[in-house]
Amino acid sequence: MAALFSNGAKSTAITGVDENGNKIGVGERLLCGALALPTPAGKVAKGGKYVAKYGDDALALGKKAKGKLDDALSKGKKKACACPTNVPRNVIKPNSPQWRKTQKEIKEATGKGNNFRVPSKKDAESMINQARPGLKKNPTYVNPTPKSGYEVHPPEPDVGNDLPHIKWYDWSKGKKKGADGHIFFERD
Structure with missing residues (x-):
C-alpha cells in the first residue's frame, strides 16, 4: 500500500x-x-x-x-442477450395452424419482443428459416452484432431465462420496419 x-x-x-x-x-x-x-x-x-x-x-x-x-x-466474452424473462408458455407444434400463424407473425414482425416457443432446436431453426429465409446464422454472442441474422444461445439463468433459444434480428430495413425476437426451445 x-x-x-x-x-x-x-x-x-x-x-x-x-x-x-x-x-x-x-x-x-x-x-x-x-x-x-x-x-x-x-x-x-x-x-x-x-x-x-x-x-x-x-x-x-x-x-x-x-x-x-x-x-x-x-472479444470472446459471452454475455447474456438480455432476453425476456416472460418466456411464452404455449409450445407451438410443427405443421400446426399455430405454427403457420407464428411463421406469418415473424415474417411480418416489426419492433422488439417477438417471442415464441417451440419443442426443439431443430424446430426453432426450421421456424426462423421458413419465416425469414434470408437470415444468416451467426456465431453465438457475435460482436459487433450485424444488422440481420440469428444466433443460438444457451440458457441464461443470470438474466432469469433458463431455456436455450434463437435470438433473431433484422434491422436491415431500418428501425421502423426492423424487428427482433426469440424462439425458445426445450431440448436440443
Whole structure:
C-alpha cells in the first residue's frame, strides 16, 4: 500500500507491479492511476473514471486505445442477450395452424419482443428459416452484432431465462420496419 503514495506510483499503475516486484490488483492500480497518473490528455484521472471506462490496460496503452481496447476486451466474452424473462408458455407444434400463424407473425414482425416457443432446436431453426429465409446464422454472442441474422444461445439463468433459444434480428430495413425476437426451445 505504501507504493500508492510513492514516486513509483506511476510505474505501479502502468505495470501492475510494485517497486518490490509484487503484482498488485486492479483496485490498487486504479487507485495509483487516480492519484498519480496523468491521462494522455494531460488531465489527472479523477476517481479512476478513465480506467473504469476503457479498461485496466488503458493506463498503459493511452488514448489511442479507446475504441480498439473496448473491442479487444469484449472479444470472446459471452454475455447474456438480455432476453425476456416472460418466456411464452404455449409450445407451438410443427405443421400446426399455430405454427403457420407464428411463421406469418415473424415474417411480418416489426419492433422488439417477438417471442415464441417451440419443442426443439431443430424446430426453432426450421421456424426462423421458413419465416425469414434470408437470415444468416451467426456465431453465438457475435460482436459487433450485424444488422440481420440469428444466433443460438444457451440458457441464461443470470438474466432469469433458463431455456436455450434463437435470438433473431433484422434491422436491415431500418428501425421502423426492423424487428427482433426469440424462439425458445426445450431440448436440443
